Amino acid sequence: xxxxxxxxxxxxxxxxxxxxxxxxxxxxxxxxxxxxxxxxxxxxxxxxxxxxxxxxxxxxxxxxxxxxxxxxxxxxxxxxxxxxxxxxxxxxxxxxxxxxxxxxxxxxxxxxxxxxxxxxxxxxxxxxxxxxxxxxxxxxxxxxxxxxxxxxxxxxxxxxxxxxxxxxxxxxxxxxxxxxxxxxxxxxxxxxxxxxxxxxxxxxxxxxxxxxxxxxxxxxxxxxxxxxxxxxxxxxxxxxxxxxxxxxxxxxxxxxxxxxxxxxxxxxxxxxxxxxxxxxxxxxxxxxxxxxxxxxxxxxxxxxxxxxxxxxxxxxxxxxxxxxxxxxxxxxxxxxxxxxxxxxxxxxxxxxxxxxxxxxxxx
Numbered sequence: 001x002x003x004x005x006x007x008x009x010x011x012x013x014x015x016x017x018x019x020x021x022x023x024x025x026x027x028x029x030x031x032x033x034x035x036x037x038x039x040x041x042x043x044x045x046x047x048x049x050x051x052x053x054x055x056x057x058x059x060x061x062x063x064x065x066x067x068x069x070x071x072x073x074x075x076x077x078x079x080x081x082x083x084x085x086x087x088x089x090x091x092x093x094x095x096x097x098x099x100x101x102x103x104x105x106x107x108x109x110x111x112x113x114x115x116x117x118x119x120x121x122x123x124x125x126x127x128x129x130x131x132x133x134x135x136x137x138x139x140x141x142x143x144x145x146x147x148x149x150x151x152x153x154x155x156x157x158x159x160x161x162x163x164x165x166x167x168x169x170x171x172x173x174x175x176x177x178x179x180x181x182x183x184x185x186x187x188x189x190x191x192x193x194x195x196x197x198x199x200x201x202x203x204x205x206x207x208x209x210x211x212x213x214x215x216x217x218x219x220x221x222x223x224x225x226x227x228x229x230x231x232x233x234x235x236x237x238x239x240x241x242x243x244x245x246x247x248x249x250x251x252x253x254x255x256x257x258x259x260x261x262x263x264x265x266x267x268x269x270x271x272x273x274x275x276x277x278x279x280x281x282x283x284x285x286x287x288x289x290x291x292x293x294x295x296x297x298x299x300x301x302x303x304x305x306x307x308x309x310x311x312x313x314x315x316x317x318x319x320x321x322x323x324x325x326x327x328x329x330x331x332x333x334x335x336x337x338x339x340x341x342x343x344x345x346x347x348x349x350x351x352x353x354x355x356x357x358x359x360x361x362x363x
Contacts (some may be wrong), residue, residue, distance in 0.1 A: 027360060028067060030074035032347040033082045038070050040360060046070060046143075048134030063361045067350070073146050075342040076335075080153040087148045092141050095148065150335065158334035165330045168322040176318050177302055184306075184314055188250035189295040190269055191308060193220070193227045195234075197241035198285045206286075210279070212241050213286040217279050220290045224274040227290065245292070247309055269294075 023044065026037035047066050051058055058066070080086075093110070100113045108116070114125040121128055126136045135143060155162065168176075177184070195216045197209035219226050227243070234243035248254050248268070255265040271277070271291045279288045295308050302315040312320075352360050 025360075026351055027357075028071050028348065028350050030071060030078060030348045032075055032342065033078040036074055036078065038067070038074065040363075043067055043070065043361075044363065045134055045139060050134075052132065052134050060358060060361055064357070067361070071348050071350070072339045072343070073150065075347060076150045076153055076338060077146050079338075079342055080149045083153070083156070085149065085153050085156055087145050087152060091148065092145045095144055096141060151331075154331060154335045154338055157338055158330075161334055162327060162330045165323070165326045167326070168319060172322065173315060173318050174302070176322065177314065181299060184300040186295065186298055186300055186304075186307075188269065188297045189308060190248050190250070190291060191293040191295075192246045192248065192268075192289040193230075193243065193292050194246045194287065194289045195220075195230065195241060195243050196285050196287050209240065210281075210286045213279050213288050216241065216243070217276060217288040220288070221276045224276075224290055224292075227292065245309065246289070247307070250297075 023041035024039050027040050027043060028038040030036045030038065043063070043066065046069075047058055047063055050062075050066060097108070097110065100110075101107045104113065104116060110125075117123055117125055117128045123131065129135060129137050129140055133140065195213055197212045199206035199209050216230055219230065231243040233239060234241055248258070248265070250265065250269050252262060255262045258265065268277075268291075273291050273294060275291050277287075277289045279286060281287075293308070300306070300314050302313065302318075304314055306312050306314055306317045350357065
């Protein structure tokens with residue numbers, strides 16, 4: 001029995017080793033600046049990332065397109081290296097931090113993000129990244145570096161073509177608005193001036209926070225126009241409280257973000273302008289707010305601002321969006337031209353063909 005188990009174990013080890021060897025086999029070679037293989041393992045990792053995004057297995061033809069994309073990326077990266085175009089580690093890290101900060105909803109460091117992931121999922125950042133997009137943290141940063149290098153290379157080679165993109169005409173903007181008017185809808189909104197003071201760690205600091213908020217409550221009740229003065233006071237060092245404007249939509253998403261019931265949210269909307277709420281306690285702080293302004297639901301016109309409290313009108317928003325769309329197309333066209341110029345037989349080679357390639361990609 002022991003000999004049989006040993007034989008089974010040895011067979012499993014040999015099979016595992018063979019699979020690992022198979023994954024390490026080069027499936028393509030990029031050789032513009034240097035010989036750089038693309039292994040089956042690297043392709044599998046990228047396909048896994050796309051499959052997680054798609055929510056389904058990729059077809060054989062789709063996997064072939066992924067391989068082509070990886071070849072194109074390596075060609076552009078090697079061309080950038082040849083021409084002295086670089087992306088530093090700090091630039092990669094900065095872009096990564098911007099991405100994860102957007103996901104979290106606040107500015108975080110990589111260590112803070114790892115702690116949040118651990119608290120919420122009990123996973124390491126590597127395992128979390130792998131589950132999310134099929135890449136470890138290092139693999140994702142390498143992928144990000146390639147994207148940044150490609151962008152920088154294309155901008156360096158085709159900057160004139162991209163910058164010379166014409167903006168939309170007035171007629172184009174108005175036509176777009178008329179066709180999309182139903183999308184420019186403002187929900188019922190309310191602007192609050194919120195005063196918050198954290199309790200701190202002791203009963204004394206909690207009592208001081210309550211008194212501070214009560215004082216601000218009384219000030220707002222007697223003079224609703226004192227918000228600017230209170231905001232300035234809150235920005236002073238060691239003020240002990242915050243005074244901020246808060247725009248809230250009348251919908252379930254807003255109630256979830258605020259951590260209150262829809263019923264409680266509707267009660268806020270029932271309050272009058274210049275009305276002040278009671279002083280309330282949460283686990284972490286004391287709060288009060290003033291209703292500054294209420295905005296009825298409506299279809300926005302071209303001269304209306306996209307969002308209360310901002311200065312960008314619907315007209316400017318459409319114009320900027322159309323310019324960005326045209327520039328993105330110009331960048332895409334420029335990238336395609338760069339790739340066409342680089343995809344010469346002497347610069348790369350797909351190492352398997354026909355049925356052999358199909359077999360290799362059918363894992």
